[in-house]
C-alpha cells in the first residue's frame with residue numbers, strides 16, 4: 660500500500676481525494692469490462708472491478724457519513740409507502756427538477772460533495788462521449804432494503820439514456836427483465852416451458868454488482884427493460900450505489 664492510499668484509509672474524513680493517474684487509470688481499468696447485447700438496441704456494459712478497492716472504501720466512508728440521506732414517502736398505486744432505501748439527489752445548477760412517485764427530491768450541488776466530482780471525472784474518462792450532469796444516490800442498509808422493478812425512462816433523460824451505476828460496499832444482485840412486448844401481447848403473458856425456465860432465459864439477466872464496480876445501461880435499455888435490486892433473506896451490510904444520468908436541457 661503506498662502512502663497516499665494509507666492516508667486515505669486512515670483518514671477518510673472529510674473529503675478523500677482520488678489517487679493519482681499513475682495508480683488508477685480509468686481508461687485502462689475500463690478495458691477489463693464486458694458488453695452484453697440485450698438485443699433490439701439495448702446494451703449493458705459491466706466492469707466488476709473498476710475502481711481500486713481501497714479508494715472505493717474511502718469513498719464509501721465519506722458518502723455514508725456526509726450525504727444527507729433521507730427516506731421519502733412515495734405515492735405508489737394510490738398508497739403512501741416509505742421508500743425502502745435511503746436516497747439523495749445531486750444535479751448541476753439550472754436543470755429541470757426530477758420527480759418520481761409523487762416525490763421531487765431537493766437537488767444538492769456537486770460542490771457540496773467534492774469526492775463525487777472525482778468519481779464523476781473517472782466515469783467520464785472511462786466512457787468517452789458521456790456527459791453526466793446529475794446523480795441519484797441510494798443507500799441500502801441491509802438485506803431488507805431494495806429497489807423494485809422500474810425503468811428510468813423519464814422524458815427528461817431522452818429516448819436512449821446512458822446511465823452509469825457505481826457500487827461501493829456490500830455486493831448485491833442487480834436484475835434485468837424484459838418489459839412485456841406491446842407488439843405481441845400474448846408472448847409476454849405465456850408461461851415459459853419448464854425447459855426454457857431451466858435453461859438461460861434471454862429475457863432475464865442478473866449481475867452481481869461488487870464493491871468498486873461499474874455497470875452502464877445503454878441504448879433502449881430503459882424503454883425495453885426493467886431493473887431491480889431485490890430484498891434478500893441473508894443478512895447484508897450497507898451498500899451505496901450511484902447512478903449518473905444526463906438530464907436534457
Ligand SMILES: O=C(O)CCC(=O)C(=O)O
Nearest residue numbers: 795797806833888900902
Ligand atoms: O442500486 C442500484 O443498483 C440501482 C438503483 C436504481 O436503479 C435507480 O436509482 O434508479
Ligand SMILES: [Fe+2]
Nearest residue numbers: 809810811886
Ligand atoms: Fe433505476
